[in-house]
Amino acid sequence: MADVLVLGGGIAGLSAALFLARSGHYVQLIEGDAASAPVNPDHTLRGWPRQGVAQFGHGHAIHALARRTLRQCAPDVLRTLAAAGAGERDFGTYIPPAEREPGDDELVAILVRRSVFEWAMRRAVEVEEHIDIAAGMRGVGLVACDGRRVPGVAGVGTGDGQIFRAPWVVDATGRKSRVTAWSVELGAAAAEVSWLYSGTRYYARHFRFTGAARPPASEWHFGPAGDLGYLRFSVLEEDRDSFVVTLNIAPTDQELRVLREAEVWTRAALCMPVLAEWLALAEPISDVYVIGGLSNVFVRHGPTTAVGGVIPIGDALCQTNPTHGWGVSMALHHARLVAEALNRGQAPTPADTADIVATLSRFSLPYYQAAAAEDTERARLAEGENRDVTNLDNPLFIRKVAYAQAAKDTKLYRAVQRRIHLFDDPTVLARDRDLLTYAAQLAPTAVLTSGPSRPELLDRLTSTRLAGN
Ligand SMILES: Cc1cc2nc3c(=O)[nH]c(=O)nc-3n(C[C@H](O)[C@H](O)[C@H](O)COP(=O)(O)OP(=O)(O)OC[C@H]3O[C@@H](n4cnc5c(N)ncnc54)[C@H](O)[C@@H]3O)c2cc1C
Incomplete structure (x- = not known):
């Protein structure tokens, strides 16, 4: 036994x-x-x-x-x-x-x-x-x-x-x-x-750099990430010169569920200039993986x-x-x-x-x-409530403001990294009011938003599909 x-x-x-x-x-x-x-x-x-x-x-x-x-x-x-x-x-x-x-x-x-x-x-x-x-x-x-x-x-x-x-x-x-x-x-x-529902659907595809190509220079530590409002994207480097690109959409966005098709997914990813830069250097090594209901x-x-x-x-x-x-x-x-x-x-x-x-x-x-407090706040924003994420007491302040500012100050950077990597539980940074107040006073860091609007993206995806039929 x-x-x-x-x-x-x-x-x-x-x-x-x-x-x-x-x-x-x-x-x-x-x-x-x-x-x-x-x-x-x-x-x-x-x-x-x-x-x-x-x-x-x-x-x-x-x-x-x-x-x-x-x-x-x-x-x-x-x-x-x-x-x-x-x-x-x-x-x-x-x-x-x-x-x-x-x-x-x-x-x-x-x-x-x-x-x-x-x-x-x-x-x-x-x-x-x-x-x-x-x-x-x-x-x-x-x-x-x-x-x-x-x-x-x-x-x-x-x-x-x-x-x-x-x-x-x-x-x-x-x-x-x-x-x-x-x-x-x-x-x-x-x-x-x-x-508590986490309100996001994942569409992920893995790639491998071809030949001697290597990751484009970037200020991001894992890989670039951006937020277009209706769609978030991120790149994660992986083993043996591979990387994964994930497109996240709202579970309610039925029209964008066409992203499950590899050709449509690729067309969409190429509309984001920073992703296009990575994809140009690589070839796909997987289909598109989809998951929701998280x-x-x-x-x-x-x-x-x-x-x-x-x-x-x-x-x-x-x-x-x-x-x-x-x-x-x-x-x-x-x-x-x-x-x-x-x-x-x-x-x-x-x-x-x-x-x-x-x-x-x-x-x-x-x-x-x-995580649940952040997702509650995200749901309120998605429903059009007027919420101020730059307010220290907002549950999204740390993720949206403190994370974005972290590179500007060593103490803030360390505190953010220790939260991300689970060395400190999330209450540690949340309780450090002095550090968060300081983060709030730093000049805002722009979030990467370059990419088409939702109607533009849908238009490009639909016209491509029609042309292909
Ligand atoms: C889309 C997505 C992205 C994620 N990204 C990250 C990330 O970037 N970083 C991170 O750290 N975490 C991430 N996670 C979370 C991470 O995947 C999980 O927390 C982790 O895999 C937990 O592992 P687990 O062993 O508890 O469960 P699982 O990995 O789900 O394993 C459960 C196992 O139990 C087996 N099983 C189930 N029922 C039975 C049964 N009755 N009898 C016998 N076997 C059974 C299954 O076959 C399976 O092998 C992500 C999760 C999702 C959904």
Whole structure:
């Protein structure tokens, strides 16, 4: 019998399995998707069927907390990533040497496709002695511990009628986790779920520079980003001279859903001068990936919702608007906290379990609250309310004003980067009124808005399609 069942082999589940196994625990990993990782990382985007992860093909900024966690808990994964062609971006180097402080040298992000990042984690898990992988098996319910006065878990039942037994179950089944409902079936109180729509649809496509071409010079650290009001765009550099361009639109914009067609998507991207510059140097290496229906979600656990031994991590506990890029770092940090708790000898009782989940929740809640407050404000703006984002108390002030001004001052830059990379939770900068007041007084930085108006873009897309028919 395993010490721990990890249900779900995405980024949260893989990191939990890895960190636990390396602390001496025997882990049974149960993953719904059948395919193991391909040998060649370059085949992951098209050749690794991951229907269980809807965002698998989308661009992921892998922020510094994720890298730091790997450096400390699984440095071999960083080496695998480097060998696979992943790059790094050191945000500390933008701080003048004389002004550097401890921690600045760790503000380093990983530039990689999500599929390659997950591949490196999976490769490490596949060769780990203390991990068994049951791939192509879906958990369908928790199995209760007999003879306990309070609910406790004894394992997980799978779709084919098997029961996997262990005193701990780590729920890493992601955004669609059913484990809270399964816990209620075992007698736990229902956890309250806070939920707020994040109001954006993603259309992403990956490219690779051709020949000796390299990224155009740019003042942006990850890659250019812009906002045309009705459409936002961003570029993220990835591994092996690849990059991903994402176009975000409002979920209500039915007409622009034509962006799902690769030819239309490309036509649209070429209308933005800065994107046209990048696309001219590259060729597509993927189709267009589309995802919508994204929300900020926080599952509020308390003493009565805990089934002894069941711990939710990653997206199963907390999801934030993906434009922050917080999810992967959060998942890795959760995994680390769980391994540390088990190493301390915490027991699979309801009380100890509630304590572990409370620790994970204390870390995650400020991120959920900040993301949800921003999205509430965005929705009010979208409905035409007269809101002032340059006001310090506006929930969008930090993202719209402080982020844009960050390059002008070292202290502000450090505070913003520490928020982006999850080194400080979002309340830290929000509480620094002096710094925010200072940011508000700096001359405004222009947001990149060069591109067509919505009617112009639609006109160009429609006329091109008609001409092509
Ligand atoms: C469009 C988009 C863009 C994003 N961009 C970023 C970004 O830039 N940076 C960032 O840090 N984060 C980003 N995120 C968030 C990030 O993808 C997630 O936070 C992260 O992948 C969480 O991983 P997870 O392991 O919790 O869930 P998942 O990666 O969804 O994995 C869940 C796993 O569980 C398996 N599973 C599900 N149910 C069962 C079952 N019953 N039995 C067995 N297995 C099961 C699935 O097959 C899957 O493998 C983005 C998310 C989206 C949607």
